[in-house]
Structures are given as structure tokens and as C-alpha cells.
Amino acid sequence: MNGRSFGEMAEEYDRVRPGYPPALVDDVLAYSGLSGAALEVGAGTGKATLAFAARGVPVVAVEPDAAMADVLARNAYGVHIVRSTFERYRPKQRFGLLYSADAWHWTDPASRWHLAAAALAGGGALALFWHRDRVDDPALRQSMVDVLAAHAPSIVVKDAPVEPARLPAEWPGDELAGRPEFTDLVARAYPSRRTVPAAEYLTHLATRAQIRALGEPVRARLFAALAERLDGADVPVAADAVLYLARRR
DSSP, rough: OOSSSSGHHHHHHHHHSOOOOOHHHHHHHHTTTOOSSSEEEOOOOOOHHHHHTTTTOOOEEOOOOHHHHHHHHSSSSTTTOOSSOOOTOOOOOOOOEEESSHHHHSSOTTHHHHHHHHHEEEEEEEEEEEEEEEEEEEEEEHHHHHHHHHOOOOOOOOOOOOOOOGGGGGGHHHHHHTTTTEEEEEEEEEEEEEEEEEHHHHHHHHHHHHTTTSSSSHHHHHHHHHHHHHHHHHHHHHHHHHHHEEEEO
């Protein structure tokens, strides 16, 4: 499983994955003091790309999956798209901001911090963010966890509520804190609540990495059981957008 495993669901990914809170984008831009271009790593279909481009930021968006990059090109007209992995990309300039939305975990652990530092100008900002969500109804959540355990026991459910005070000690904060290239670590969370139709929730679930890794027969049985359990009901979702910021020394 890698970051190029989502292309077959690029349209669904674009349709059901949520965007990012305006306050998060505000905080990234305020922290960075950006006056030039930003580099985006793992742009996907443009959920974060559009948010920064709408603020007038020139974005160089790196995306390795062809199908995802095609949707990105359709969504983010005028953004410079580089169809490459981050590891193979060699920027021709230094950036004041490098950000990655729901994609940094797909980069190579052995080289990502060095490559990020090399792409940033001195004092440039690194911003890593993603969503963490959970079913906001204890009985419904447990019911769905039981279905997962019965049909896909390999899936590990990690949906504990975010504790902002603990974020610096969690990944990637723990790694960043030990990197000599970076300083001024900041971690924040942006909580939200939404209600999602059952079919949309299941489609969203189908775009998750652990689900994509399942064999097709297992996925089919799992989603039939989840659909039966939900029975068309809306799903309350509690979500936290989690942000890590650091500065290139």
C-alpha cells in the first residue's frame, strides 16, 4: 500500500473527502509570513491546494498518482502541477512554505525531513496537517467496530479524541522535535462536527488506506454488513483537523 493506491477512487475521493478549516489555513499563512510560492507534497485532488490558491498563494503541487493529478488539474486551474513523488522531485527554487495535507505519512521516512529542509529557504515554514474523525455516537461506533472485527480483523481502529496538549509528543511532532533542521514546533487541533448521509459515509470509508488494502471479496462483505447496520441512517461525525508547524533553521 502506498500513496498511489487511491487513483482508482479519485473521483469518489474528491467528492467525499472534506476540505480544511479556514482557520487552519489562516494559521499556516500567519506562521509562515509567506510572500512567495508554496510547495505542496501529495496534493491529491486539491482539497488543500484550492484553499491556499484561493488566498493568492502560488502553489507548486507535487502529486504522484496520475488519476489524482488529473482531477487536481481539473479542480485547480492555474496551479503548477508536478507529476512525481516527493522523493524524485528536485525543486528549482527554495520555498517559504512546504505543506502536506493527509499525505506526509506516505513519504519516505529515511529522506523526508532532509528533503523538506532542502526545499525550504532559511526561516521557511513546514506545515503538516490531516483529519482525524470518529463516529460521534458511542452505540453506533461500537456497532461498526464490531462489524469491522467480524469481517476485517486486520483493521486497527484509531479514532480516540484528540488531546491538543499531547500532540507535540505524538507523530510527527516527536520526530520533528529531534530534527536539527527545524525549530519552533507548534501543534494545534481544529474540532468540528458534521452529519453525513450513510451512503456518503461508506464511500468516505472506502477511500481510507486500511480499507483499500483489503481484498475485493472482503471489502464487498464488509460494506454489505456496514450498510445493513447503518440502514440508511445519517452518521454523526466528530472531526479534528490536526496541524503541525515548524520552521527551517
